[in-house]
Amino acid sequence: MRDRHNDILDLSRRDLMAYAGAAALTAGTALGSATPASAQAKTRFVFANESDYDTVDPHAAFDVGRVAIRLNIYDGLMRWQKNPAVLEPWVAESHTISPDGLVYTFKMRKGVKFHDGTEVKAQDVVYSLERILAVGKGAASLFKSMVAPGAAKAIDDYTVEFKLAKPSAIFLSIVPEIHIVNSALVKKNEKGGDHAEAWLSKNSAGSGAYKITQFDPAIGFVAERWPSHFKGWGPKWIDEIEFRAVKDTNTRVLGLIRGDFNGIGGYLQTDQLNRIKANPATQVLEAESMRVMMAQINTTRAPFNDVHVRRGINYAFDYDGFNKEILGGLVERNPTPLPNTIWGVPKDVKGYSFDIEKAKAEFAQAKVKLDKPIELAYLTGFQQSEQAAQLLQNGLTKAGVQSKVVGYPWPTIVERFKDPATTPDVSIYWISTYYADPHNWVGEMFSSSTAGTFKNASHYKNPKVDELLEKALRSTVQAERAKLYEEVTRIVVDEAAGLWIYNTKWYGPYSSKLKGIVFCPIGSAQEMRTAYYES
Amino acid sequence: MRILALILQRIAWLVPTLAGLVAVVFFISRVIPADPVAKLAGETASRAQIELLREKLGLDRPLLVQLVDYYRQLLSGDLGTSLFTTRPVWDDLYARLPATIELTIVAMMIAVVIGIPLGVVSALYRNTIIDHVLRIITVAGLAVASFWLALVLQLYFAMDLGWLPLQARITGFPPPSITGFYIVDTLVEGNFTRFRNVVAHLTLPAFTLAFPALATVVRFTRAGVLETLQKNFVVYQRAMGIPSGLIVWKYVLRNSLISTVTQIGLLFGILLAGTVVIETVFQWPGIGAYAFEAILQSDYAAVMGFTVYAGVVFGIVNLVVDIGHAILDPRGTGA
């Protein structure tokens, strides 16, 4: 037993000694102000992520996989915090919205410093938005639907103003994605008008709580605490964080148990979570979250333009078998496109249940014969999506309907979604929280204006729904908007415009002594500013 | 002179072969009905936004134009830019090359150092229990699926016994890069704990990768030794009363080694092919795993870069082997 841990023990002992040595040196130059005791407290956090950190450009990615870079290295004007998510002022102190809903003015804090010591000013915010629009990656397409280049203006060093083309209820929700880069530093590294894309993909220019010290796209990144971060620090903190890609689930779990990692990604099988829970050195944090697993049904062609066929499909999925058996009860049934935990959900809507007889009855009412197999598409490499497809196939077979299961890699299926003719009949995947607003789900999933995007593979067209959604986007009163989203949700559930399976809980496997982790659905608890080790 | 002519002829053929390979893979990868541009543009991009980005990346032009362009790029030593890492493919490959080379060399050494003695033993004890056991092992080595062997070894040595790490190249960040080979770099660093850590990480993937090659070496060596043993001069020397141990080590082995050396091209092919699967299973940050990821994401430039790399490396190794063969055995150059 001892032998197997030798390597790791030796390593950490050595590291500790190295730190102690370095600290002793600093202590010497700093006239002995630091004691050896505090030097030993130099802390490290290693996180094993499911996917690669292929770039550290905060404007190139808009996904959960690389969110650690955006939240820890960079700051925005506002930030989503806590659970349920609340939009809090961040580098901005306050903001005002003009009565016509077109002009957003942000007052910024003074004295916020980038990692090189220069101050964060309104000009940096303007440059950052321009860069997002110019580079055209990550969240750029969302911004492009609301603002054009030149829309941001620095009124003075600490006031920035955005002019929208038309009012939008969700603009504020995505303001956190304007990660502020040090414009002077970035401009210095531009090459041929590339907005320093090459440079910023492996270097950082932020003001966040940590600054990058090492980055290797094949491994991950290491960042050290930025003591002058504007938010200040609690009595305890973590000195150095390391986020690395470890793509095999087993390695992550074993590494956590053995102490190689202090935290790992939480998309795990039940028995693995149980193994981590059972180990005294590790813990699993839990929180309500918002990530809906669903099947999008291509509603444009026969027989899927027939509501009875769509309802039949909804009755043919074994919800309990999937949520309770295959996923071991890690998730909760979510009967509508909106996550149960957000506002705008009609609470009385029960949705569909697994009932082969009802499925048969619905299929019997279909006007068009189901003569060719239904194509059930899953995302290659995602076991859950594949298992759900197989389970749906199983139910359909029992209801007397033929189907075939086809896997597509992510880029392929997104390309297919663009055209109703190439969109698979049924596609099974997730919609996560990109911003905590019902529009993130039911809005973008069923508005005809977003047909063909990643979120809308149903190509659903319903003038009534479009009208309600448009109204909801223009209004800024939440109670009013909630009613509108409730109505839309009722309609699409009744119409069986899709199939909704679960809303996931968040599971955070960590070392037992790690405290201060704050979960927020946007960011999956990867903001490390508040974390510390209990001694 | 004949050897020089041979070398020139082989090099002359290498170029059009590689050009053909590039064309084949180029057309294959462009037919992929996936759209990496759509992924880059973001999940909520509209069609117009995607087309705009496509134009910017030059992916909207006719295929033939793109191919000619690519040849021109290649000639100037540029492999293009990876769509996803946004870094030059050359940089990506270069960063991952040491990992693959280290793994391949260690696997090759395992195969040769263990394989040749086993082959000799198998031949000397032909048709005895030893020979039969070795035969079963070598046939098994060629029959077992490498990814399954990797899983079984991981299950036992990493999960059950906990002796070896499951995967990756090293715990924590790599040593300061001097050669890029962690075995060398950790030694230079003088850090033996890290050196042991690196060796532990190398063990499973290198052995899994080496297994089929090892079996091949044993079989070749056995056949080579048997052939040499039957040749006249051995019989003659035996008649002259030279002790048999000396015959084996001095004459038989040297002769049979020649036949093994000429198979290094084949061995290398086995190992190169193996890296794609083995690196994927062990999360080895090398070129094989990179290639697999690139294909899954339809990252054109990266797929092409890997193919060119594989073609060039494979071509050079075979060239060297051919030259070596020509020097060792000048009669067989015509084949």
Added chain:
Amino acid sequence: MNAARDILRQLLRDPAAAVGLLIILLLVFIAIFAPLLATHPEAIWDMNPRQRLLPPSDTYVFGTDRMGADIYSRILFGARITMVIASVAVGVALLIGVPIGLISGWTQNWLGEALMRVSDIFLAVPQIVLAIAISQTLGPSIENVILALSVTYWPWFTRLVHAEVRSLKNETFIEAAIALGVPTWRIILLHVLPNVASPIIVRTSIGMGFTILTASALGFLGLGAPPPAPEWGRMIAESREFLPEAWWYALAPGLAIFLVVMGFNLLGDGLRDVLDPRIRRAGARR
């Protein structure tokens, strides 16, 4: 006919080759009678989440998988996929590779040279590299795996036949036939082909084993037959997330691949010994 019986008799005298032959016959038998031999023939499509990941028992001989299907029954049906992929892929490779090899070996002109150069292109990288690229392009299905494997395997037959034909052309009996004015097609069909048959048969057997390995690797990487097809390589890939708890999940399919490939390799070895005594049991992968 007599020759074939002779070969068979010699083969059976070699215990290893006999075992190989037996394994292959067993595989063919299982592939044909899978529905009768399976204890849960519905296991290739029917899922029972409430019975998932059960260890081997009387009801489920090899345990159940992540969807609650019987692994034993799925292995039996998987034999069909394996046999179809390997025999069609190698068959197509033979049909493409042998004629090209004959033409290029016989006609020593620009055409023959050009054909060999084309085959060189396919040999310029290891087979699996091209096979992955092709099957990823076409999308995962059994047909596409077969296509990818045959498109990348034919050059091996071409090379083999090419070399054999070239050395045969210098043999006295062929030279005599040419001198006598026998039509070329007759010479090739009646004199050349029978003489290159032995190495082709040996390579076909080894090639079957090799193709099964490559096909299962494609399946493992997620590029093979889509679910719920009980493809062995895919079953092993599925099992990874459930190790080490569900150890039985990867065991049966891995052993199945191993046994079948071993069978073809042993048979190939034995055939080589019988048909081609010049090279006895030299290493031969691919």
